[in-house]
Structure formats: structure tokens, C-alpha cells
Amino acid sequence: xxxxxxxxxxxxxxxxxxxxxxxxxxxxxxxxxxxxxxxxxxxxxxxxxxxxxxxxxxxxxxxxxxxxxxxxxxxxxxxxxxxxxxxxxxxxxxxxxxxxxxxxxxxxxxxxxxxxxxxxxxxxxxxxxxxxxxxxxxxxxxxxxxxxxxxxxxxxxxxxxxxxxxxxxxxxxxxxxxxxxxxxxxxxxxxxxxxxxxxxxxxxxxxxxxxxxxxxxxxxxxxxxxxxxxxxxxxxxxxxxxxxxxxxxxxxxxxxxxxxxxxxxxxxxxxxxxxxxxxxxxxxxxxxxxxxxxxxxxxxxxxxxxxxxxxxxxxxxxxxxxxxxxxxxxxxxxxxxxxxxxxxxxxxxxxxxxxxxxxxxxxxxxxxxxxxxxxxxxxxxxxxxxxxxxxxxxxxxxxxxxxxxxxxxxxxxxxxxxxxxxxxxxxxxxxxxxxxxxxxxxxxxxxxxxxxxxxxxxxxxxxxxxxx
Numbered sequence: 027x028x029x030x031x032x033x034x035x036x037x038x039x040x041x042x043x044x045x046x047x048x049x050x051x052x053x054x055x056x057x058x059x060x061x062x063x064x065x066x067x068x069x070x071x072x073x074x075x076x077x078x079x080x081x082x083x084x085x086x087x088x089x090x091x092x093x094x095x096x097x098x099x100x101x102x103x104x105x106x107x108x109x110x111x112x113x114x115x116x117x118x119x120x121x122x123x124x125x126x127x128x129x130x131x132x133x134x135x136x137x138x139x140x141x142x143x144x145x146x147x148x149x150x151x152x153x154x155x156x157x158x159x160x161x162x163x164x165x166x167x168x169x170x171x172x173x174x175x176x177x178x179x180x181x182x183x184x185x186x187x188x189x190x191x192x193x194x195x196x197x198x199x200x201x202x203x204x205x206x207x208x209x210x211x212x213x214x215x216x217x218x219x220x221x222x223x224x225x226x227x228x229x230x231x232x233x234x235x236x237x238x239x240x241x242x243x244x245x246x247x248x249x250x251x252x253x254x255x256x257x258x259x260x261x262x263x264x265x266x267x268x269x270x271x272x273x274x275x276x277x278x279x280x281x282x283x284x285x286x287x288x289x290x291x292x293x294x295x296x297x298x299x300x301x302x303x304x305x306x307x308x309x310x311x312x313x314x315x316x317x318x319x320x321x322x323x324x325x326x327x328x329x330x331x332x333x334x335x336x337x338x339x340x341x342x343x344x345x346x347x348x349x350x351x352x353x354x355x356x357x358x359x360x361x362x363x364x365x366x367x368x369x370x371x372x373x374x375x376x377x378x379x380x381x382x383x384x385x386x387x388x389x390x391x392x393x394x395x396x397x398x399x400x401x402x403x404x405x406x407x408x409x410x411x412x413x414x415x416x417x418x419x420x421x422x423x424x425x426x427x428x429x430x431x432x433x434x435x436x437x438x439x440x441x442x443x444x445x446x447x448x449x450x451x452x453x454x455x456x457x458x459x460x461x462x463x464x465x466x467x468x469x470x471x472x473x474x475x476x477x478x479x480x481x482x483x484x485x486x487x488x489x490x491x492x493x494x
Contacts, residue, residue, distance in 0.1 A: 041142050042125060049121035049149040052385045055393045056159045057113045060407075062400045063430055064162040066437040069107070072098045086252030093172070093206040094165035107441060112161045119167050120158045124149035124350075126174040131351045133181050134313045137358050143377060144354025150384040153280070154346045155392050156339035163340040165207050170344045172203035173210060180217050184224055197237055204245050209327040209344060211245065214238050219319055223312040264330045274329040277337045281321055281345050284353065314355060320348035401471045402429050403438040409465055409473055410443040410450075418463055422449055426456035427467040 061069075075081050076099050082088055088095070105111035128145030132138060157166040179196035183189050203210040217238060221231045249256075258264045324345040328337040361373040406425065409415060415423065423445065428435050432452045439450050456466050456476075464476040 037138070041128065041138075041145070044142075045124050045128065045145045045149050046121045048146055048381060048385070049124055050117055052150050052152075052388050053113075053117050053120065053155075053158050055389055056117070056396070057110050059109065059113065059159070059396055060400045060404045061109050061112075061438075062160055062162070062396065063403070063434055065109075065160075066403060066434050066441065067431075068098060068162050069102070069441060070437055071095075072102055075099075086256040087258050089252060090205060090208050090249070091165050093168055093202055097164065097168060109161065116158050116161065116164055116167065119164070119171060121149065123167060123170050123174065126171070126178065127347055127350050128354075130174055130177055130181075130347070131313075131354050133178065133185075134316065135355065137355070139361060140351075140354040140358035142354070143357040144350045146377070146381055147353045147357075148346060148350035150381040151284070151346055151350065152384040152387045152392065153284070154339055154343040155388055157343035159388075159392065159396050160340065166340045166343040169203065169206040169210055170347060172199055172206055173213060173344060174347065175199050176203055176213055177216065177220070181220060184221065184226070193234075197241075200238060200241055204241065208249070209324055211242060212323040212326065214242050215323060216316075216320060219316060223316060263333055265332050266330065267332065269332055270329050273331065273335060273337065274325060276335065277325045277329055277342070277345075278322065280336065281325065281342060281349050282352075284349060314352065317348040317351040317355075320351070321345050324348070398471060402467060403434065405471070405473055406435060406465065407438055407442045409475065410439065410445055414475070415463075420449075421463050422451050424451045424453055424456060424464040425467070426453045426464060428452050429467060 072095055075095055082092065082095070101112055101115060105115075124145045127148045128141040131144045132141035135141070154166075157163045157170075176196055176199045179192045179199060183193035183196060200210075200213060203213060214235065218231060218235055221234065226234075253259050324347075325337065328341040331337065357373070357377055361370055364370045364373050406428070410423070425435060435452055436450070439445055456464050462476055465473040466476070468474055
């Protein structure tokens with residue numbers, strides 16, 4: 027008869043394998059995407075910062091993303107300009123974060139089913155896909171990774187007073203999280219809340235969180251010192267205004283609403299069996315309060331944006347931790363209230379259906395969108411590396427109607443073609459008289475070509491020909 031340890035090991039193996047399989051399956055199409063928009067300007071900036079680290083201080087908005095640039099530097103050293111390896115690394119990070127979500131649920135609830143379901147939901151959830159499908163958005167993934175690491179170490183230190191090593195590691199992890207992205211500041215109130223849920227005295231709370239408050243004060247002073255040079259603030263992309271409230275409410279609803287997929291069946295089943303009081307106890311538990319607070323607090327820093335009426339996909343990655351935890355808890359309670367094998371099988375089918383729907387949405391809806399986002403640079407590189415343009419002498423080449431910032435196009439040309447950025451002229455529109463050596467961006471996501479034939483010394487207009 028197998029021992030308890032072997033049974034637990036087998037169960038852990040199944041959890042890790044299933045979460046990894048869902049994470050990879052959900053984002054597998056991404057691997058074949060090229061670099062996208064800001065990725066191209068990120069590459070030379072990382073090289074510049076690696077050569078002159080002080081350069082980062084001249085761009086205050088990026089100081090608070092230092093961890094991301096360290097990550098990009100390592101990736102560039104290991105992978106060069108191969109986007110597939112960047113994407114595989116992002117998927118691996120996402121899988122690790124999903125497993126840490128499950129671990130956090132387990133240590134706070136001791137419910138394996140809730141932890142497993144929560145990790146699976148986070149791995150497949152489609153709304154935060156941008157943090158995985160866009161290389162430059164990995165700062166949200168890194169933020170969430172160190173966010174969860176801190177919380178797990180903090181909880182570990184609270185569970186046993188002899189585990190001072192966990193407390194020291196938690197203190198060491200906080201600065202890493204803080205310099206991953208600004209929303210990490212909500213870790214301090216969450217650390218306090220966790221101690222309150224464990225019924226610690228206020229004297230102990232103050233003593234234990236004092237180092238966190240000192241770090242927060244230093245971080246806040248640095249942010250205020252750089253605020254007038256931070257383009258997010260200086261140019262009005264983020265501001266203290268009434269716009270915060272509709273953005274926050276809309277974001278909160280968009281984050282919480284998917285949990286209703288599990289909450290509605292639970293309440294229906296509880297009502298049918300006259301156990302609404304028991305169901306309400308689950309919803310009022312300390313762990314549910316903590317995860318609701320995680321959602322409510324992590325949305326706050328993002329909601330000061332002024333350029334949208336909702337927070338973008340990548341910014342929902344961190345709040346989705348709370349959502350996935352709630353989804354796991356509610357699913358586990360729904361499963362436990364199903365007293366027959368048939369009822370529990372239906373619960374599992376229901377969870378699989380939810381995961382499948384999310385993965386399918388990523389494949390059929392989101393993946394084509396990212397392919398379209400990469401098209402202006404992908405097609406530009408492909409055209410300029412085509413023999414037709416390679417045969418052109420020293421004449422300038424005009425790119426007309428490029429839909430992204432010129433710096434993105436210039437970086438793409440410099441990194442991936444033989445042409446120097448000085449050879450390529452980016453124009454808003456091509457004049458009719460400009461019929462030679464031009465690429466004209468079209469609404470169908472391709473370039474029309476106007477090329478001079480070197481041999482015949484005549485101009486051929488290929489306006490109807492699609493780029494390869």
C-alpha cells in the first residue's frame with residue numbers, strides 16, 4: 027500500500043503537470059509571433075542601459091521597472107533577437123505564476139481543490155492575456171511573480187515564529203517587487219490585513235511591518251522626486267481626477283464578473299438544499315475577504331490613467347490573482363456540495379468547459395489581434411529583406427503611412443535589415459509623384475510596393491501586390 031508521502035507527491039505532480047499543460051496550450055500560438063511595436067524600441071534601450079546603467083535615472087518612468095530591464099538584458103544575452111525564445115520564457119513565467127496562485131490559495135485555505143482550480147483558472151483566463159502575448163508587457167508578469175513570492179514568504183513567517191528566515195526573505199523580496207512596477211505598493215496594506223486575519227495584536231503588527239513602511243516611505247520619496255520628469259505624470263497619462271472613479275468601478279466589475287460563472291451555480295445548489303447560510307459562511311470567510319481586498323487594492327494604482335475608460339489587459343494580470351483565488355474557492359465549495367459522483371463529474375465538466383472557453387477565445391480572438399499588431403513591423407522587415415529591395419542601390423526608400431510611432435519603424439529597420447535608419451524615410455503619405463522605392467501601408471495589413479527596376483532603369487508600380 028503506497029505511503030502518504032507518495033500519494034501527496036503524485037497529487038502534486040498532477041497539479042503541476044495540468045497547470046503547465048493549460049498555460050502552454052493557452053498561449054502556444056503566441057510563440058510564432060514576431061516582436062510587436064514597443065518591443066523594437068525596448069531592445070536598443072536595454073543595450074544602452076546595460077552599457078551605461080546611469081541612463082536609467084534619466085528616464086524616471088522606467089526607474090520603477092528596473093527589474094524588467096534586468097530581465098530583458100538576460101534574455102537578450104541568452105536569446106539574441108529570437109522572439110520565439112522570449113515568448114517561451116514568458117509562458118514559463120506565466121505557468122510559474124499560476125502555480126504560485128494555487129500555492130497562495132492552499133496556504134490560506136488548506137483546500138487542495140480550491141488551489142488546483144484557482145491555478146487552472148489563472149493559467150487559462152483570457153482577459154489578462156496581454157501580459158503573456160506581448161513581450162514588453164512582461165513587467166506585469168514579473169510584478170505578479172514577486173508579489174506572490176512576498177505574500178507566500180510573509181504568510182510562512184506568520185505561521186511559525188521560528189521561521190525568521192522567511193521574514194528576512196520577505197523583506198528582501200519587497201524591493202524587487204517595488205521596482206518591478208508601481209502597483210506593488212499595495213503589498214504593505216495586504217501584509218497588514220494578513221496579520222489582522224491571523225488575529226495578531228496591533229503592537230505586533232506595527233513592529234513587524236515597520237521595515238515595510240520604511241521601504242514604502244523611501245519608495246514614495248523617490249517617486250515624488252522624479253514625478254515632474256516622469257512623462258506619465260508630466261504628459262497627463264496618469265492624473266488625480268474624477269476620471270479615476272468610473273475607471274475603477276468599470277475595472278472592478280470586469281474583474282469580478284467572471285467569478286459569477288461559479289457563484290451562480292453554487293447559490294442555486296445551496297438554495298435547492300436549503301443551505302444558504304453555509305454558502306454565505308464561505309463567502310464571509312477570512313480568505314475570501316483577503317482575495318477580495320487583493321482585487322480591490324491592486325486595481326487602484328492603475329485606475330488613475332486618463333487615456334482609456336478602463337484599465338488595459340496587461341494591467342488586469344495582478345488583480346486576476348484575487349479573481350482566480352475566488353473562482354477556485356467557489357468551485358471547490360460547489361464541488362463539495364455535490365454529494366453524488368454524477369454531480370461532481372458535472373462540476374468537473376463545468377470547470378473544463380470554462381477553461382476551454384477561455385483558451386478558445388485566446389486562440390480565435392486574441393491571437394489574430396496580436397498578429398495584426400505585429401503586421402506593420404513584420405511586413406516592413408520582410409519587404410526590405412526581399413531581393414527586390416536588396417537590389418536597390420543607394421537610393422532612399424520611403425515608407426508611407428506607417429501606423430506606429432516612427433521610432434518603432436526605425437528600430438525595426440536598424441535591428442533586422444541591412445539598411446541603416448538614414449536610408450529609410452518615414453512619411454505620413456506618399457505623394458503621387460513619388461512612384462519609386464516606396465512601401466505604402468494599406469488598410470488590409472500589407473504594403474503596396476513601388477520599386478525601380480535597376481536593370482531596366484524603369485519604374486514599376488506594384489500597388490496591387492501583397493507583401494510576402
